[in-house]
Amino acid sequence: MIEKLSKKRYSTNLFDVTQDIIGALPLKLVEQWLSSDQTYADALKLLDSHKVIGYSVSSDSVGLTKLCQQNGLLEILAIINQPKKIVHGYGKAIGGESVGIWAADNTQMFYPDDLSASTLVSTLLTIQDAIAQSCHIKIGLGAHYGSFYSISGGLYGSEADAIEDIAENHTCGGEILISQAICDRLPNHHNFTIEKRNDLVTEIGNIYRVLDGDRLSGLQPLNQQYPIPYSEDFYADLLEYETRLTSHTIDQRFTHDLIDKYIQNKVVVLIESRSESVETHEVSMFNQLSFSALMKDIGLRLLNKTSAEEIKVVSSLAIYAFDDAHDAVSFAQTFRQELAKQDITCRIGIDRGEVLIFNLPFGTKDIAGMPVNVASKMAQDKGEFGKLYLSAAMRDVVDVREFNEIKYNVSGVEITTYEG
Known part of the structure; x- marks a missing residue:
């Protein structure tokens, strides 16, 4: 005790x-x-007004530790900025809301209860396609439908913790994992190709890998900033650095100026x-x-x-x-x-x-x-x-x-x- x-x-x-x-x-x-x-009753009473039901989707970059040894800090920040923009842009387009401040390479989004599971899974496939086409790093995505507690801008609860752990520790680059609760909300005759991850035993039930299915081809990402942790001046410089990095026009003087500045x-x-x-x-x-x-x-x-x-x-x-x-x-x-x-x-x-x-x-x-x-x-x-x-x-x-x-x-x- x-x-x-x-x-x-x-x-x-x-x-x-x-x-x-x-x-x-x-x-x-x-x-x-x-x-x-x-007591448990006291905890439930205090949390009652913070309870939300919907989807929690977490992501984590893959291979970042090795990249950090090979590249400078500014380049790493530019590299992880790319998928964060995509996750946020497409997520906002279907009614999602960002959770917390995205200071590191991971992200978290919350989607409302009235969103269909098919729309969410199609969006996740669309996100992974966009990242594969334009980003220097891959991410793993984990999604779960359940009950959470929204407190001070964060998402709490055992179910939120579980899917965050799955995304961070059990996904590989480009992978999408969904929980049993999301599978149960898909239509009986859905056209997604999924397979069970038999190696994962979790408190939120079975976990499935999404291999293929419909994309939301007409979906346009909203051009809104994800919850950036940076000052406006630094983020503007980071975007300029990212543009030069993508177009291979970056020069040492520009890089050194930013390093000295920040x-x-x-x-x-x-x-x-x-x-x-x-x-x-x-x-x-x-x-x-x-x-x-x-x-x-x-x-x-x-x-x-x-x-x-x-x-x-x-x-x-x-x-x-x-x-x-x-x-x-x-x-x-x-x-x-x-x-x-x-x-x-x-x-x-x-x-x-x-x-x-x-x-x-x-x-x-x-x-x-x-x-x-x-x-x-x-x-x-x-x-x-x-x-x-x-x-x-x-x-x-x-x-x-x-x-x-x-x-x-x-x-x-x-x-x-x-x-x-």
């Missing part, structure tokens, strides 16, 4: 901070949860806390949001604002950027200790290199760059809870003699990390 969470764990002024500090973290909802008996060298600290397992997803979700608020609180207390900044705290994940490598490691170790005092374990990845830090609505931030990917690979993909991982690039600037060297392969990329 997990100990009932209490507001006493938090700084007294945390729940009074302004929107530009909390970002997408629903602190008021967390405060209501902490003030309740924290790119920074930072040390990235990525911290993931361990989610507590409880009987119901709704209670687990509130507990996770409460732990996120705790991570937000700890970070705000520990950060030296002159040399470091919080990038974001979302779900079980927190990301910070530092100028100094020693400050970053010290912060990470202290953060781990502070969580341990609350009986919460975490795993941490730290890397350094070129990043782009951009401002989001309400004054919050996000980040892109290889150091974020490497920190994630070390901590989330291969790391153990309770451990801290330094990259090979960190070895050059901090003492790693008390750390254990580990080598492994992730997504076709050889990684050397130092565990402590």
Whole structure:
């Protein structure tokens, strides 16, 4: 039995901070949860007004880790911008709405309950055709019809998590996976060619690969920006870079000017806390949001604002950027200790290199760059809870003699990390 969470764990002024500090973290909802008996019935009552029914469609790029080692950050941002525009343009054309801010290479769309499953699947096939014809990278798509919770611009719930995981971890380039619930909504005599993925066992039922079927040949993508994380000036420059990249007219001077203008060298600290397992997803979700608020609180207390900044705290994940490598490691170790005092374990990845830090609505931030990917690979993909991982690039600037060297392969990329 997990100990009932209490507001006493938090700084007294945390729940009074302004929107530009909390970002997408629903602190008021967390405060209501902490003030309740924290039962399943309390969770359902708090979530009732946030419940939505429809389709959740997630995507993830394939082969990006290897591309990041072969190309510069600006080129990567231009490459992943292409499929995001297509997913959003066609999705909006059939009544879909974007979910969250699309800062990374993945996307998420929500489609209303009254959309036919046939129209959605045809649109997904149309999207994959367009990406295959014009983009430098492929994506995998996962779609599910079900019940979700729409909170602070995000889509929550066990079903949303399940299809996002399927898209991110179980699709290959150009693949479309749909759930049993979508198959059940297709007409009896549909002309889609689908096959069951027998290797996937999920909590949302059987998963099927869409191999072929009708496209929406007359569908025109809406020329609207996806929820970009960038400033208008940077996005305009990124589009110009993308145009030159596509037409092979890019020159070194233009690239160097953009790098000097936007790119920074930072040390990235990525911290993931361990989610507590409880009987119901709704209670687990509130507990996770409460732990996120705790991570937000700890970070705000520990950060030296002159040399470091919080990038974001979302779900079980927190990301910070530092100028100094020693400050970053010290912060990470202290953060781990502070969580341990609350009986919460975490795993941490730290890397350094070129990043782009951009401002989001309400004054919050996000980040892109290889150091974020490497920190994630070390901590989330291969790391153990309770451990801290330094990259090979960190070895050059901090003492790693008390750390254990580990080598492994992730997504076709050889990684050397130092565990402590």
